[in-house]
Amino acid sequence: MPTPLPKTKLNETQLRQFRDEGYVILGRVLSDEQLEGLRGEEARFRANAQVGKDQKNQTLFFSQVGPYSQIVRQVGLEGAHLDALEQLIGPNLMLWYTQFVTKMPDGESGKSEFPWHQDNGYISIEPANNVTVWIALDDVDTRNGCVWVDPKSHLQGLLPHKKKSADSWFLEIKVAGDGVPAVxxxxxxxxxxxxxxxxSxxxxxxxxxxxxxxxxxxxxSVAVSLVDHSGDPASAPRSPVIRRAGTWLARGQLPLPPNNKFEA
Ligand SMILES: O=C(O)CCC(=O)C(=O)O
Incomplete structure (x- = not known):
C-alpha cells in the first residue's frame, strides 16, 4: 500500500525566505507513484514530439499539458505542495500553467542553456501573485542543468525581456553574480x-x-501576454486568467462577477 505524502506546510523561516528572497525549497512533493507517473508522461510527450525532429542538444518544452494528462491534473490539483501554495497565494488557487522541460545532453553545443528570465516576462500575471513550483523528475545539480535562482531579484518588479534576435528566443538580462543553484x-x-x-x-x-x-x-488575476509583443504590458493583450485554456481551480472559489453576470 503506497504511503501518502505529508503535506508541505511552510514554517516561519521558509515563509520569510520566500517573501524576502523570492524563492523557497519545498522538499519532496511527489510520491514514488506520482514521480513514475510524470516520468511516464514525459516519455509519452517526448515520443509524440519526436516525429522528424532532431532533439539532440535541445531543451524540449511540452506546455499546457493538463487536458492531455490525468496524472498532471491529479498532482496539480491535489498534490502535497498545495498547502504551501495556499500559504503563499491565499485560499483561492488557480492552476493556470503546466510545462515539462527536458534538457537533452548538451555535448559541446552550448544550446541547452536557458538564460536568466522572470516567468512574468513571457506572460505577466497582474497583480504578480503567481508562484511557480519547479519539480525535479531526475536528481538535479550543476552538472545536469539544475535551475538557479537570483535571490531578492523579485523585488525589482517586472524587468524588460528583450529577444537577442528575431529568430532566437534567448533573452538578454544582466544579472550580477551567479545566483543560487537549486540542487x-x-x-x-x-x-x-x-x-x-x-x-538553467x-x-x-x-x-x-x-x-x-x-x-x-x-x-x-489577469494574464498579459508579452510573448511576440513589444514587451510593453500597457499595449499587450490581456484576459482574465480564468478564461485561458488549460486552467483549473485547484482550491477555493472564484470571486463573484458584478451583478451575478456569469459567463457561459
Ligand atoms: O527547467 C529549466 O531548465 C528552466 C525552465 C524555465 O525556467 C522556464 O521554462 O521558464
Missing amino acids: LKAGEAVAFTGLTLHR KLNHTDRPRRAFFFEYCDPA
Whole structure:
C-alpha cells in the first residue's frame, strides 16, 4: 500500500525566505507513484514530439499539458505542495500553467542553456501573485542543468525581456553574480515568484534532465501576454486568467462577477 505524502506546510523561516528572497525549497512533493507517473508522461510527450525532429542538444518544452494528462491534473490539483501554495497565494488557487522541460545532453553545443528570465516576462500575471513550483523528475545539480535562482531579484518588479534576435528566443538580462543553484533530488521542488529571476545552464551529462513545473495564481488575476509583443504590458493583450485554456481551480472559489453576470 503506497504511503501518502505529508503535506508541505511552510514554517516561519521558509515563509520569510520566500517573501524576502523570492524563492523557497519545498522538499519532496511527489510520491514514488506520482514521480513514475510524470516520468511516464514525459516519455509519452517526448515520443509524440519526436516525429522528424532532431532533439539532440535541445531543451524540449511540452506546455499546457493538463487536458492531455490525468496524472498532471491529479498532482496539480491535489498534490502535497498545495498547502504551501495556499500559504503563499491565499485560499483561492488557480492552476493556470503546466510545462515539462527536458534538457537533452548538451555535448559541446552550448544550446541547452536557458538564460536568466522572470516567468512574468513571457506572460505577466497582474497583480504578480503567481508562484511557480519547479519539480525535479531526475536528481538535479550543476552538472545536469539544475535551475538557479537570483535571490531578492523579485523585488525589482517586472524587468524588460528583450529577444537577442528575431529568430532566437534567448533573452538578454544582466544579472550580477551567479545566483543560487537549486540542487534537488527527484520528486523535490523549489517554489519561486513570477518575478524571481531564474535560469538553467548546460546539461553536461549523457542523460536527459527531466523537470516539470506548475504555475498557480489567485483566480482574480489577469494574464498579459508579452510573448511576440513589444514587451510593453500597457499595449499587450490581456484576459482574465480564468478564461485561458488549460486552467483549473485547484482550491477555493472564484470571486463573484458584478451583478451575478456569469459567463457561459
Ligand atoms: O527547467 C529549466 O531548465 C528552466 C525552465 C524555465 O525556467 C522556464 O521554462 O521558464
